[in-house]
Amino acid sequence: xxxxxxxxxxxxxxSYLVQVEVDMSSGLPCFAMVGSLGGEVKESGERVRIALxxxxxxxxxxxxAVNLSPADIKKExxxxxxxxxxxxxxxxxxxxxxxxxxxxxxxxxxxxxxVRPVKGVLPIIKKAHEAGIERCLIPEGNVREAxxxxxxxxxxxxxxxxxxEYLNTPPQRQDMVIAPFVExxxxxxxxxxxxxxxxxxxxxxxxxxxEPDFCEIVGQESVKRAAxxxxxxxxxxxxxxPPGSGKTMTARRLPSILPLLTGEEILxxxxxxxxxxxxxxxxxxxxxxxxxxxHHTISPQALTGGGRIPRPGVISLSHRGVLFLDExxxxxxxxxxxLRQPMEDRRVQIARSCGSFSxxxxxxxxxxxxxxxxxxxxxxxxxxxxxxxxxxxFSRISGPILDRLDIRIFAPQLKIGQLQGGEKGETxxxxxxKVTGARIRQQKRFEGTRLRFNVDLxxxxxxxxxxxxxxxxxxxxxxxxSLGLSARAYHRMIKVARTIADVEGRDAIGREQLLEAxxxxxxxxxxxxxxxx
Amino acid sequence: xxxxxxxxxxxxxHCVPGIGDAALRLLVKEFGxxxxxxxxxxxxxxxxxxxxxxxxTGRKRAEKIEESRRDGSVLENYRQLEAKGIRMVSLWDREYxxxxxxxxxxxxxxxxxxxxxxxxxxxxxxxxxxxxxxxxSYIAGVFxxxxxxxxxxxxxxxxxxxxxxxxxxxLRAGGSTYAVLGCGVDICYPADNRRxxxxxxxxxxxxxxxxxxxxxAKNLFPLRNKIVAGLSDAVLVVEARQKSGxxxxxxxxxxxxxxVYAVPGRITDRLSDGCNLLIRQGAGIALAPGDIxxxxxxxxxxxxxxxxxxxxxxxxRADSKKTDENMPSEELSGQERDRSGLLAFLDVNPSSCDExxxxxxxxxxxxxxxxxxxxxxxxxxxxxxxxxxxxxxALK
Numbered sequence: 005x006x007x008x009x010x011x012x013x014x015x016x017x018x019s020y021l022v023q024v025e026v027d028m029s030s031g032l033p034c035f036a037m038v039g040s041l042g043g044e045v046k047e048s049g050e051r052v053r054i055a056l057x058x059x060x061x062x063x064x065x066x067x068x069a070v071n072l073s074p075a076d077i078k079k080e081x082x083x084x085x086x087x088x089x090x091x092x093x094x095x096x097x098x099x100x101x102x103x104x105x106x107x108x109x110x111x112x113x114x115x116x117x118x119v120r121p122v123k124g125v126l127p128i129i130k131k132a133h134e135a136g137i138e139r140c141l142i143p144e145g146n147v148r149e150a151x152x153x154x155x156x157x158x159x160x161x162x163x164x165x166x167x168x169e170y171l172n173t174p175p176q177r178q179d180m181v182i183a184p185f186v187e188x189x190x191x192x193x194x195x196x197x198x199x200x201x202x203x204x205x206x207x208x209x210x211x212x213x214x215e216p217d218f219c220e221i222v223g224q225e226s227v228k229r230a231a232x233x234x235x236x237x238x239x240x241x242x243x244x245x246p247p248g249s250g251k252t253m254t255a256r257r258l259p260s261i262l263p264l265l266t267g268e269e270i271l272x273x274x275x276x277x278x279x280x281x282x283x284x285x286x287x288x289x290x291x292x293x294x295x296x297x298x299h300h301t302i303s304p305q306a307l308t309g310g311g312r313i314p315r316p317g318v319i320s321l322s323h324r325g326v327l328f329l330d331e332x333x334x335x336x337x338x339x340x341x342x343l344r345q346p347m348e349d350r351r352v353q354i355a356r357s358c359g360s361f362s363x364x365x366x367x368x369x370x371x372x373x374x375x376x377x378x379x380x381x382x383x384x385x386x387x388x389x390x391x392x393x394x395x396x397x398f399s400r401i402s403g404p405i406l407d408r409l410d411i412r413i414f415a416p417q418l419k420i421g422q423l424q425g426g427e428k429g430e431t432x433x434x435x436x437x438k439v440t441g442a443r444i445r446q447q448k449r450f451e452g453t454r455l456r457f458n459v460d461l462x463x464x465x466x467x468x469x470x471x472x473x474x475x476x477x478x479x480x481x482x483x484x485x486s487l488g489l490s491a492r493a494y495h496r497m498i499k500v501a502r503t504i505a506d507v508e509g510r511d512a513i514g515r516e517q518l519l520e521a522x523x524x525x526x527x528x529x530x531x532x533x534x535x536x537x
Numbered sequence: 538x539x540x541x542x543x544x545x546x547x548x549x550x551h552c553v554p555g556i557g558d559a560a561l562r563l564l565v566k567e568f569g570x571x572x573x574x575x576x577x578x579x580x581x582x583x584x585x586x587x588x589x590x591x592x593x594t595g596r597k598r599a600e601k602i603e604e605s606r607r608d609g610s611v612l613e614n615y616r617q618l619e620a621k622g623i624r625m626v627s628l629w630d631r632e633y634x635x636x637x638x639x640x641x642x643x644x645x646x647x648x649x650x651x652x653x654x655x656x657x658x659x660x661x662x663x664x665x666x667x668x669x670x671x672x673x674s675y676i677a678g679v680f681x682x683x684x685x686x687x688x689x690x691x692x693x694x695x696x697x698x699x700x701x702x703x704x705x706x707x708l709r710a711g712g713s714t715y716a717v718l719g720c721g722v723d724i725c726y727p728a729d730n731r732r733x734x735x736x737x738x739x740x741x742x743x744x745x746x747x748x749x750x751x752x753x754a755k756n757l758f759p760l761r762n763k764i765v766a767g768l769s770d771a772v773l774v775v776e777a778r779q780k781s782g783x784x785x786x787x788x789x790x791x792x793x794x795x796x797v798y799a800v801p802g803r804i805t806d807r808l809s810d811g812c813n814l815l816i817r818q819g820a821g822i823a824l825a826p827g828d829i830x831x832x833x834x835x836x837x838x839x840x841x842x843x844x845x846x847x848x849x850x851x852x853x854r855a856d857s858k859k860t861d862e863n864m865p866s867e868e869l870s871g872q873e874r875d876r877s878g879l880l881a882f883l884d885v886n887p888s889s890c891d892e893x894x895x896x897x898x899x900x901x902x903x904x905x906x907x908x909x910x911x912x913x914x915x916x917x918x919x920x921x922x923x924x925x926x927x928x929x930x931a932l933k
Contacts, residue, residue: 225906226890226928244927375927382887382929384670385807390697391668392729414927416889482918504907519911523890523928 005029007094007101010108010137011072011087012128013079014279016314016361019127021108021135023073024084026091031067039072042080052089055113055164064096078358080313083122086111086141089164090171103171108132111143117164121145123281126274126289129153139184141167148288149278151187152271158185215260215292216253219431223418224250230413230524232435235261236442237458237503240347240369240408242332245415246380251372252297254415255328258370259293260432262325263440269324272364276323280316294325300334308342309363314354319346320363332371333400340405343369347408371409373401383417410459410496411524442506458503463495470502470513479515483522497521545615546571547627551646552614552748555601560586561645562628575611579603623648623722623749636660640767640793644746644760648722651742654715654768659833660690662769664762664786665699665776670808671931673776675885676800677703680773683826685712689833692717692769694761695737699775701730704737713741715768719761720753721745744768759785766790770836773823774799777811787815796832798823877912878902880932883922887929 009024035049049070053063070088072079087109093099110128112120125146130153132140139157142150147160159182161167170181218228227243231254234241241258243251265273274289283289298307298318309317319327329335346352346365354361376394380386389397398406446457449469455461461469472480484494498513501521505513550561550571567585568574574582579599587595618625626632628645635656637643647653654660663681665673681703685691691707693700695716707714716737720726722745725734737743745751746760762782766772766789774797777783787797798821802809816822823829882896890910897904904912913930916922923933 223891225894226910229906382671382925384668385805388668412927414889414929416891416929483914486918508907516908516911519914520907522914523910523924 005095005097007091007104009087009091009094009104010132011084011110012108012131013077013081013083014124014127015077016359017127017276017279017316017320017363019124019131020074020077021128021131022079022084022087024087024091024109025071025073026088026095027069027071028064028066028092028095029069033065033067035063035068035070037070037072039070039075040078041072042078044082045072045079045084048082048085048088051085051113051115052092054115055085055117056089056092058115059117059165061093061096061098063092068092068095078313081123082112082120083110083124083128085113086119086143086161086164086167089113090167093168099168099171106137107139107141107171108137109141109167110146111141111161111167113164119143119161119163119167121284124279125150126152126271126278126283129156129158130271130275132156141170145285146288147185148187148285149274149283151185152274152289160185215432216257217260217432218257218435219428221250221253221257221429223429224254224415225429227254227413227415228429228435230411231258232261232438233500233503233507233524234258234368234370234411235435236439236507237410237446237499238368238456239410239459239500239503240371242371242373242406242409242412243415244373244375244412246374246383246417249415249417251415252328252330255297255326255330255370255372256295257432258326258328258368259295261435261439262293262368263436263443265291265293265324273324276316276320276364280321282321294322295328296322296325297328297330300329300331300336302335302339304339304342307339308346308352308365309354309361312356313358314356314361314363316363317352319343319352319365319367322367323364324366325368326370327367328370328372330372332373333397335401337400337402340402344404344408347405369409371401373398375414380417407492410500413524438507441509442503445506445509458499458506461495461499461502463491466495466498470498472498472513472518476513476515476518479518483518487522487525493525497525500524541615542612543570543572544625544627545612546575547646548615548618548625548748549605549611550574550602553602553605555598558642558645558746560598565629565645574602575606618749621723621749623650625649626653634768636769637764637767640763640789643767644764647744647746647764648749649742649744650722651738651740653742653744654690654692654713658688658690658713659836660692660715660769661829661833662692662765662772662786662790663699663703663775664693664765664772664783665774666778666781666783666808666811667696667698667700669698669702669776670806671886671925672802672806673699673808674702675932677775678706680775680800680823680826680829681706681714682710682712684829685714686710687830688712689830690715690741692765694719694765695726695730695733695743697727697729701733703775705733708733708736708740715741716743717761717764717768718743718745718753719747719758721747721749721751723749724752726753758782762786763789766793766795769795771796771798771829771833773797773829774812774815774820776800776802776808777815778807779810779814781811783811787820796821796836798829798832800824877915879909879912879916880921883916883930883932885932887925887931890928890930893930 006027011022011024012019013022037046037049090099090109094101094104110122110125112122114120121143125142126149129140129150133153133156141159141161144160144162147158150158170178173181235258243254245251270289270291277283277290296318307317307319309315309320350366352363352365375381376387376389376397378387378389381389381394450456501513501517504517504520550556564574564585565571568577582602583595583599586598625646625648628643632653634653661684663677677699681691685707691704691714693704693716695701695704704714714737722743725731746764747757762785766786772786772790772795774783790797799812799815800823801816802812804813882893894906894909913922917924921933922930925931
């Protein structure tokens with residue numbers, strides 16, 4: 005008896021549907037699985053056989069063949085257990101053939117017949133929805149994750165026996181066996197599921213619960229200002245400062261002032277996390293801007309994504325969020341250099357012998373560093389590093405990366421009076437409003453182009469989108485001369501000035517914005533150790 | 538004794554490993570000239586050196602002399618030295634700096650690039666920490682510039698920090714300055730000061746008691762410091778930690794009976810500890826370049842013929858008072874020109890934007906941070922302030 009069940013698998017960031025074909029015929033009794041299977045897929049047969057046995061269902065002594073089609077793509081993961089079991093039961097006529105029409109099955113089986121959650125459910129369900137499939141039978145632990153996809157019936161099953169019961173119930177009464185999952189969204193998220201536009205305009209009036217807030221940082225007004233501008237234009241940010249000056253605190257709070265993720269973005273980010281196996285029942289999807297801070301000993305594979313079939317790396321996990329590199333000067337040069345291509349293309353390409361994979365990696369890079377080896381420069385009471393050592397410390401960060409850090413700010417040492425002052429600063433919500441306002445201006449400006457934020461502006465676009473008046477041009481000339489700017493730095497400064505103007509709601513870039521932008525950029529290097537000699 | 542042949546032999550003898558200043562002096566005294574030493578039999582050298590109870594036995598040293606004699610390229614080596622433009626002067630020459638002759642155990646040979654300091658000019662040593670604060674570098678610059686422009690030679694060690702800055706500013710003011718190195722004169726140490734090294738040769742001189750090619754080493758610096766003190770009429774310490782090499786120079790200066798001045802600093806600044814301690818011990822307090830100039834011109838008076846020069850070149854005492862008023866704190870008098878009024882909140886030490894904002898707030902000036910940043914960069918463009926790195930600003 006031949007039967008077929010629909011399932012799905014992931015390949016890199018992409019997913020595809022898989023036909024699980026089961027055939028039972030007379031012959032020498034055996035259980036054969038084919039279709040370019042990875043190790044854990046091959047083991048699936050054993051799990052299924054024993055799970056069925058423990059339910060009191062014995063496989064007949066026949067020649068059993070299982071094929072996963074398309075048979076030329078390498079398959080990985082444990083999600084095929086449930087569809088294989090269903091296929092076998094169908095071949096044994098324990099499940100109605102019609103019950104398996106138009107339904108997609110996913111799930112790992114335990115030997116006791118329990119259905120366990122699997123990785124990558126979200127992108128597979130998305131694919132199924134696109135293919136016009138109406139129902140999915142998935143592990144109970146994955147339903148909230150899959151619930152992000154609207155317009156497809158999600159049925160969570162706890163065990164194989166429930167699945168059989170569900171499938172054997174006539175369609176009109178099936179919902180009484182297991183009700184399809186309906187997501188109840190938290191209040192603060194509700195308004196941004198309908199689309200990008202709406203979320204930008206209206207979203208973000210309320211604080212996101214459980215997220216650290218900028219008002220907890222005392223003092224450091226200039227760092228906060230720099231963070232605001234960086235967030236508004238999606239500029240990369242470098243914070244330099246002595247230990248304990250709040251570099252990490254600031255970076256941690258950056259996601260809270262970025263506009264809330266739109267429904268589309270939530271799906272996008274959650275898909276990556278789903279593939280990486282980082283979603284569970286408590287965090288069934290990613291609704292907040294990701295924040296990742298890898299340690300400086302991170303391996304290149306962990307950063308960009310690795311493995312024979314590459315799993316998403318840290319840069320992909322920080323897609324649409326913040327990638328924070330603390331102690332940036334301590335990272336290996338080779339590791340940091342890996343960021344260059346993803347920062348340019350907003351995706352990372354990983355080539356393997358089995359194919360080339362591309363993961364999204366559209367992150368905001370926030371670097372933090374001490375100003376010198378001892379960390380206290382320019383406080384000469386504590387720092388005895390030579391100017392050479394100070395300069396050397398920054399030369400460890402590779403030039404091209406440093407070049408892409410548009411905004412550089414020095415976080416000064418906090419004074420005890422400031423810590424005890426207790427005067428609360430601006431809240432994240434209020435800052436996010438400003439950021440959102442600036443984002444809307446950018447969206448209008450770049451309507452119909454590939455550009456999204458000011459940070460994407462290339463040298464050619466600057467002429468078009470950031471026109472300068474005669475006086476402003478003259479000022480730029482003066483700055484160019486006195487700061488000894490490179491052409492690249494010149495453009496970067498105008499980009500930042502454009503964002504400052506957006507934050508302040510101005511159409512034209514004025515003198516003040518250019519001067520402030522110059523303040524965030526004080527030299528070709530990070531701008532330290534250039535003491536007068 | 539001034540002929541070039543004798544100089545060549547002297548150079549040879551000075552370069553023999555194991556022959557220090559004392560041994561060299563002893564040998565030249567014993568045999569009359571370096572040339573005679575070159576020709577003397579080993580046995581005699583041995584006895585002469587042995588008599589001098591110079592630690593290492595006479596035999597070993599005599600052997601070393603004998604060994605380097607066999608090389609035979611004495612004249613050629615000296616010619617190479619001349620080709621590099623390096624000149625040498627020995628204790629027995631007329632050109633040997635008179636001030637140095639007066640100290641105990643002066644170096645027997647000095648190598649120099651450029652010129653030797655003129656005897657009739659007053660000389661001040663400006664010394665201090667290598668890793669100095671912005672305050673220190675500012676003060677070193679102001680003192681170096683003002684004092685050099687009055688015709689006083691600035692003597693220092695061309696090190697990073699205070700030394701180099703004061704010498705650079707002295708040159709910028711059109712004065713002359715002399716650097717004493719703790720290595721051969723042909724080595725620019727620290728390498729960062731290459732530009733200064735080249736400019737000093739045009740407007741002053743690079744001096745060293747060590748044969749060219751000697752790499753800088755820790756144990757050579759005390760002698761360098763001794764010469765810095767020896768070449769000067771007074772020593773000014775701008776910034777020093779409680780324990781630092783600056784103390785060697787100060788001790789040497791005091792030993793040589795020279796005045797020591799110190800620039801006071803805040804008692805919380807570790808880099809001012811040395812200066813404040815010196816003041817407690819009785820050093821002169823240098824509040825302005827005028828203080829030093831006044832003291833030096835008194836010194837000049839005592840020395841008779843020098844008086845005229847100092848007065849003509851520089852300013853009289855009354856004049857220097859005027860300079861005083863322009864010293865650090867008052868230098869901000871150009872406030873009318875500063876439209877934003879921000880200069881009042883800046884200091885010679887760099888302060889972060891937040892600090893400046895706080896200061897302004899305390900003075901009752903309400904400013905937006907973005908306006909403040911823009912205003913500060915504007916001041917930098919106008920050449921009145923400088924951005925020292927990150928968002929730190931200081932007075933220029």
